[in-house]
Amino acid sequence: MIIDGVDFAEIERDHVRSRLYPDFAWRAFDAFSPLNPLQVPLAAARVALVTTSGAHLPDQAPFDIAAAEGDPSYRTFPSVTPLADLVLTHGGYDTRRASADKNVVLPLDHLRAAVTEHRIGSLTPRVYSFMGYVADTDPLVDQSAPAVARQLVEDKADLVLLTPT
Amino acid sequence: MGLIQRIFDEAGLCTLSLTQVAEITAIIKPSRALFVAHPFGLTFGAVGDAATQRAVVEAMLEAAVVMAAPGIRVSGVSWTCDDLRARQLRKQRR
Numbered sequence: 001m002i003i004d005g006v007d008f009a010e011i012e013r014d015h016v017r018s019r020l021y022p023d024f025a026w027r028a029f030d031a032f033s034p035l036n037p038l039q040v041p042l043a044a045a046r047v048a049l050v051t052t053s054g055a056h057l058p059d060q061a062p063f064d065i066a067a068a069e070g071d072p073s074y075r076t077f078p079s080v081t082p083l084a085d086l087v088l089t090h091g092g093y094d095t096r097r098a099s100a101d102k103n104v105v106l107p108l109d110h111l112r113a114a115v116t117e118h119r120i121g122s123l124t125p126r127v128y129s130f131m132g133y134v135a136d137t138d139p140l141v142d143q144s145a146p147a148v149a150r151q152l153v154e155d156k157a158d159l160v161l162l163t164p165t
Numbered sequence: 166m167g168l169i170q171r172i173f174d175e176a177g178l179c180t181l182s183l184t185q186v187a188e189i190t191a192i193i194k195p196s197r198a199l200f201v202a203h204p205f206g207l208t209f210g211a212v213g214d215a216a217t218q219r220a221v222v223e224a225m226l227e228a229a230v231v232m233a234a235p236g237i238r239v240s241g242v243s244w245t246c247d248d249l250r251a252r253q254l255r256k257q258r259r
Binding site for chain 2: 107
């Protein structure tokens with residue numbers, strides 16, 4: 001599926017290989033992962049937000065944006081956190097511009113408004129934040145993502161929204 | 166993002182992701198994704214453009230409800246911007 005007339009998957013792969021991580025390859029799959037339907041009406045759903053914006057609290061360790069293999073770790077912070085109290089650490093986009101209005105990468109204000117307007121039931125207590133550059137995906141697939149999945153189950157998330165940058 | 170989503174899907178969670186690069190999502194094949202043609206770093210819209218940002222959130226919520234089969238749904242949300250996205254996709258600097 002090439003929508004913009006360029007194969008960005010190929011461009012990005014070659015960019016990462018030549019400048020950062022020579023062994024990089026996309027993990028390709030033949031089949032979709034299981035689709036789990038929403039089990040409650042949206043207006044009653046507990047919605048979780050998972051971001052790869054590199055958002056974190058100032059007193060949390062910043063993501064490692066110098067590592068050629070990327071940083072598979074994640075941070076959590078309360079979903080009631082004011083956006084002004086968060087910082088963005090990411091090497092792959094202009095965090096200075098996004099810091100002027102963090103809703104451009106982390107739409108927490110809009111999700112909180114959706115709760116107030118009864119469009120969704122509530123937000124789960126925590127936001128889970130990754131930094132989107134992870135060239136060595138083994139630690140992500142084997143450790144970080146399964147750990148977050150377990151916490152999302154504990155959070156009783158009815159719907160998980162994943163947002164990139 | 167797609168890899169993380171696949172693991173959530175395998176754990177039984179109901180998920181919906183946003184993607185700015187449908188080619189990559191098509192390789193990884195998470196259950197449900199919504200494509201939006203916005204630049205990197207302006208995923209939900211321009212700085213200060215709350216209407217577009219909210220429209221993307223609404224499109225995600227709608228997609229989570231209506232997508233009954235796996236795949237990539239194309240969002241109708243977009244805003245007129247310069248050639249930033251086109252340059253990003255080609256790794257070009259101005």
